[in-house]
Amino acid sequence: QLSLFRLTMKRLFSTSHSSVDSKEMKKFQLLAHKWWDEEGEYSALHSMNDIRVPFIRDTLLNVSSNYHLGNPLSGVKILDVGCGGGLLSEPLARLGASVTGIDPLEDNIRTADQHKSFDPVLDKRIQYKSCSLEEIVEESMETFDVIVASEVVEHVADLEMFINCCSQVLKPEGSLFITTINKTQLSYVLGVVVAEKIIGIVPEGTHEWEKFVPPEELEHLLESKGFTVKTVNGMLYNPFLGSWSWMESTSINYAMHAVKLGAQGQSSPTDDLSEMESEQRSAVAGTAV
Amino acid sequence: VWDACSEAMIVFEKDDLDDMGYIVENDVIMSALTKQLDAVADRVEVFYGSRAVGYTWPFPSRSCDTSPWVQIELDDGRRLQTKLLIGADGHNSVVRKEAEIKNIEHQYDQSAVVATLHLAEATDNNVAWQRFLPTGPIALLPLSDTVSSLVWSTSHEHALELVAMDEESFVDSINSAFWSNANHSDFIDTAGAMFRSAISLLKPSGTAVRQLPPSVAKVDPESRAMFPLGMGHATEYVQHRMALIGDAAHRVHPLAGQGVNLGFGDIACLAHHLSAAAFNGSDLGSLKHLLKFETERQRHNVSLITAIDVLKRLYSTKLTPLVLLRTWGLQATNALPPVKVRI
Numbered sequence: 001q002l003s004l005f006r007l008t009m010k011r012l013f014s015t016s017h018s019s020v021d022s023k024e025m026k027k028f029q030l031l032a033h034k035w036w037d038e039e040g041e042y043s044a045l046h047s048m049n050d051i052r053v054p055f056i057r058d059t060l061l062n063v064s065s066n067y068h069l070g071n072p073l074s075g076v077k078i079l080d081v082g083c084g085g086g087l088l089s090e091p092l093a094r095l096g097a098s099v100t101g102i103d104p105l106e107d108n109i110r111t112a113d114q115h116k117s118f119d120p121v122l123d124k125r126i127q128y129k130s131c132s133l134e135e136i137v138e139e140s141m142e143t144f145d146v147i148v149a150s151e152v153v154e155h156v157a158d159l160e161m162f163i164n165c166c167s168q169v170l171k172p173e174g175s176l177f178i179t180t181i182n183k184t185q186l187s188y189v190l191g192v193v194v195a196e197k198i199i200g201i202v203p204e205g206t207h208e209w210e211k212f213v214p215p216e217e218l219e220h221l222l223e224s225k226g227f228t229v230k231t232v233n234g235m236l237y238n239p240f241l242g243s244w245s246w247m248e249s250t251s252i253n254y255a256m257h258a259v260k261l262g263a264q265g266q267s268s269p270t271d272d273l274s275e276m277e278s279e280q281r282s283a284v285a286g287t288a289v
Numbered sequence: 290v291w292d293a294c295s296e297a298m299i300v301f302e303k304d305d306l307d308d309m310g311y312i313v314e315n316d317v318i319m320s321a322l323t324k325q326l327d328a329v330a331d332r333v334e335v336f337y338g339s340r341a342v343g344y345t346w347p348f349p350s351r352s353c354d355t356s357p358w359v360q361i362e363l364d365d366g367r368r369l370q371t372k373l374l375i376g377a378d379g380h381n382s383v384v385r386k387e388a389e390i391k392n393i394e395h396q397y398d399q400s401a402v403v404a405t406l407h408l409a410e411a412t413d414n415n416v417a418w419q420r421f422l423p424t425g426p427i428a429l430l431p432l433s434d435t436v437s438s439l440v441w442s443t444s445h446e447h448a449l450e451l452v453a454m455d456e457e458s459f460v461d462s463i464n465s466a467f468w469s470n471a472n473h474s475d476f477i478d479t480a481g482a483m484f485r486s487a488i489s490l491l492k493p494s495g496t497a498v499r500q501l502p503p504s505v506a507k508v509d510p511e512s513r514a515m516f517p518l519g520m521g522h523a524t525e526y527v528q529h530r531m532a533l534i535g536d537a538a539h540r541v542h543p544l545a546g547q548g549v550n551l552g553f554g555d556i557a558c559l560a561h562h563l564s565a566a567a568f569n570g571s572d573l574g575s576l577k578h579l580l581k582f583e584t585e586r587q588r589h590n591v592s593l594i595t596a597i598d599v600l601k602r603l604y605s606t607k608l609t610p611l612v613l614l615r616t617w618g619l620q621a622t623n624a625l626p627p628v629k630v631r632i
Contacts, residue, residue, distance in 0.1 A: 038577070047577075053569050072568075091570025118357055119372075 019165070020104045020132045021157040027205055028084070032107030035085025036115055041203050044237060044244075045087050045151065048179070051235065051244045052150060052255065053091045056177055059231070059257055060146065063175075071096025079144040079169060081133055082152035086112035086126070092148070093125040100144070106130045133165045140169045150179040153218070154211050163225045172263045176227060179235065179255040183212035186251045199239050215250045227258040290619075293422045293469075294607060295477045296485075297616040299623040301632070310546075312417070312430050312438070340364040344374070344387045347530060358574075359530050373574040374531045375559070377552075380521050382537035388528055394521040394540070397601065399425050400448035401518055401543055404439045405509040406463070411435045418502040419544070420467055421604040426544045427466045429502060437503070439463065440543050448515045459513070460505050467502050476609065481616050518542055520598050522591070526583040530574035534559060539590050542601045551590055558585050 034041045061072055068074045074096030080089045083101030085108055093099045093116075103109055109130040116122040129136070147166050156162045166176055181191050188209045195202045219229045235253040237244050291298030301309060326333055345360035358370045376384025385392060406429070408414065414431040425442035432438050441451065441463070451459060521540035526533050535552035559582050566578040603615050622629065 038575070049571070050569065057568075057570070090572070094567075094570040094572075 019134060019156045019158045019162040021155060024155045024157075025105055027203075028105055029107060031203060032085070032105065032111055035087060035108070035111050042085070042087065043242060044201050045084075047242055048150075048235075048237075048244050049088065049091055051246065052088065052177075052179055053095075055233070055255055055257075056092065056146070056148065057095060059175065059177075068096065073097035076146060077144050078146040078148060079140075081147060081149045081166075082155070083112060083128065084108050086115055086128065088148060088150055089126050089128075090116060090122055093122050097125070097146075099126045101126060101128045102131055102133065102136060103128075104130065104132045133162060133169075137165050137168050142169065142171045144169055144174060145171055146175045146177065148177045150177070153178055153180045153213055154207060156211075159213065160221060160225075163221055163227075167225050167227065167260055170260045172260055174260050176222070176258045176260065177255070178218065178258075179253065180218070181207065181212045181253050182250055183209065183214045184251045187212055187253075190252055195237075195239075201237070201239055215254050215256065218256060222256075222258045226261050228261060229256060229258045231255075231257040290419045291421070292604070292612070292616060292619065293420055294473060294612045295481045295616040296473075297481055297619040297623075299619050299629070301629060310417075312432065314432065314438075336363070339367075341383070344384070346388065346528075371574075372530060372572060373563075376531065376533045376537045377535050378537055380519070380536040380540040382533065384531065385523055385533055385537050388531055390528070390533070391524045392521055393524065394519060395598075396517065396519040397442075397542065398444060399442050399518045399542075400445050400515045402439070402441045402443065402448050402451045402513065402515045404459075404514070405432070405512040406437050406439050406460075406505045407507045407509070408435050408437060409504040409506040412503055414503070416502075417546075418467070420502075421544075422466060423605065423607045426604065427463070428543075428546075429467075429505075430546075437505075439508075441466070442518060442543060445517070452513050452515050456508050456510070459508055463505050467504075474609070477612055477616060480613055484616070520594070522594055526586060527576065527579035529576050532559060532579055532582065538586075539594055541594055541597045544601055544604075545593075545597045547593060547597065551593065554589065555586055558582055 031041055037043075038046045057072060060076060072095050073092060076097040078089075078092055078097045078099045080086075080092070080099055080101040083089050083103050086101055089099045089101040089112065101109075101112060103112070109128045112126075112128045116126050116128075147170050149162075149166070153159060153162065170176060181187050191202075191212070192207055192209050196204045196206060215232050219232070222229055232250060233255050234247040234250040235244055235255055236247040237253065290300075326335055340363065341361050342364050343362035345362075347357040347359060358372055359374045361369045361371065361374070363369065374384065376382050376388075378384055411434045414434045414437065417428065417430050419426050419428040422443070424444055424447060427441040427443075428439070430438040430440065441448075443451070451462060454462070519540060520542065521536075523533055523538045526538045534555040536548065538555065539551055541548050541551065562578045562582045562585075563573060566573060566575070571578065603611060606612070622632075
């Protein structure tokens with residue numbers, strides 16, 4: 001409860017007008033060339049593809065019933081925010097999507113560009129740009145069918161502005177996929193202490209527990225910006241097998257799928273139900289935290 | 290299947306199982322494959338009559354100037370590059386050698402003689418016969434009511450003789466190999482008979498009427514050929530952007546008729562893993578799913594390859610104790626339906 005209050009205060013008095021945090025950038029600068037070593041520092045992100053790509057793919061396939069067999073995401077325009085070295089952009093592009101990957105760090109974009117250049121199909125389907133989300137809003141109003149912000153929101157300086165921008169560049173009824181880390185005692189112990197300091201599956205200093213976002217808060221924020229949250233799933237990393245799996249509890253990592261409300265802001269009967277549910281959940285969260 | 294040194298035999302019958310197997314001529318398989326390839330000509334390109342003369346592997350640690358795909362140079366000078374190279378080039382695989390994968394191999398002192406045979410009389414030719422001679426197993430595989438295929442594994446010298454001799458002598462050798470009791474010893478016959486009565490006391494199902502193998506009348510003139518036999522197993526089936534399948538990964542003795550089946554199994558498994566990887570948008574050459582293929586197949590193949598090798602050695606001798614062992618072993622297995630079904 002107290003930490004939630006502190007976080008809100010911090011944002012209210014934040015002087016930065018960007019969602020990008022320069023301290024965060026410095027952390028990633030050092031590891032820019034390590035992205036594509038599947039056994040290296042980013043191995044956990046590589047293996048996360050095994051659950052996040054099917055999650056995105058299957059959610060989008062459920063929306064449109066007809067799809068091309070070899071390219072299930074063909075015709076879908078995706079924005080990968082905070083794409084890093086392109087770990088998630090590439091598989092989505094292989095499934096047929098047109099992907100725009102953005103990252104504020106030039107070194108990351110350079111690594112991503114070079115890696116995709118070896119594959120002529122990927123080279124055509126992916127465009128990388130070194131910039132922040134706000135910088136492309138003007139030229140990309142309601143351009144994308146899907147926005148993917150995976151392992152990003154725990155690094156942004158101004159989450160509210162970030163969500164605002166997402167909403168602006170997303171087409172009505174477009175999908176927003178977020179994966180991030182919850183802010184709980186468990187996530188501190190496992191996500192920071194164990195992951196960084198003990199086992200070292202995440203480079204040390206990558207995560208600041210203060211910036212972790214609880215799903216209730218994220219959901220509340222999304223709904224206030226014109227989104228309907230459709231799915232929230234907990235994720236679990238097994239460091240012995242180096243693999244991810246889904247789990248009921250969102251107390252450590254979780255994935256969220258939200259849909260931007262249609263042009264007239266109307267909601268279908270199922271939307272009404274989920275709105276009620278999320279209101280109940282926020283009320284519970286207020287007392288439980 | 291039976292032993293030349295005793296009366297022991299084992300019969301696998303179709304009644305208790307679904308179709309036991311199929312024997313298909315290689316030409317028929319090739320023709321079917323060619324038809325299928327033509328049907329997907331928009332997605333598969335076949336370069337007939339071409340050879341690869343050089344491979345360039347990607348470095349595992351991505352040093353960024355070199356392309357991270359496999360480069361292949363063909364004999365006509367063309368260069369190809371690929372995300373995944375599949376080596377299906379037989380037991381002397383060049384792909385395997387170029388990838389510097391260690392191969393555990395062992396040459397048997399045997400060659401196999403193959404031929405197409407015409408039977409003395411037309412029959413319901415639906416039984417595959419195999420007799421274990423001390424020099425090696427001889428097998429007759431049915432192709433039609435009048436034609437069978439011969440696979441005779443024997444010593445190199447004997448194989449050369451068989452291929453060189455005139456057709457009549459060749460046919461005589463085959464018939465004698467199936468019918469002669471020269472290798473029986475009284476001791477073994479008695480021991481075998483004793484065991485058989487003991488089994489029939491416990492399991493009075495009795496032995497069915499014993500079918501007899503067909504006699505051979507003549508051999509197709511140009512059909513005789515021989516090739517050396519050996520055992521081989523690659524220590525790794527996969528590497529970054531490379532996978533081995535079929536005889537390039539493993540080589541077995543023909544006595545169990547499993548060589549090509551192992552290859553088919555490899556293909557089904559690799560296709561399954563590649564298709565799952567593709568549906569996840571993965572890079573097809575990524576070790577992650579290639580290793581899953583390797584683990585699955587090695588687990589399956591190693592036990593079978595070892596078993597075939599052991600059987601080969603067990604049946605390569607006239608030594609009484611081993612003959613007794615395999616005689617009783619075979620008789621016991623023949624009497625145990627659950628074991629036979631598993632086999």
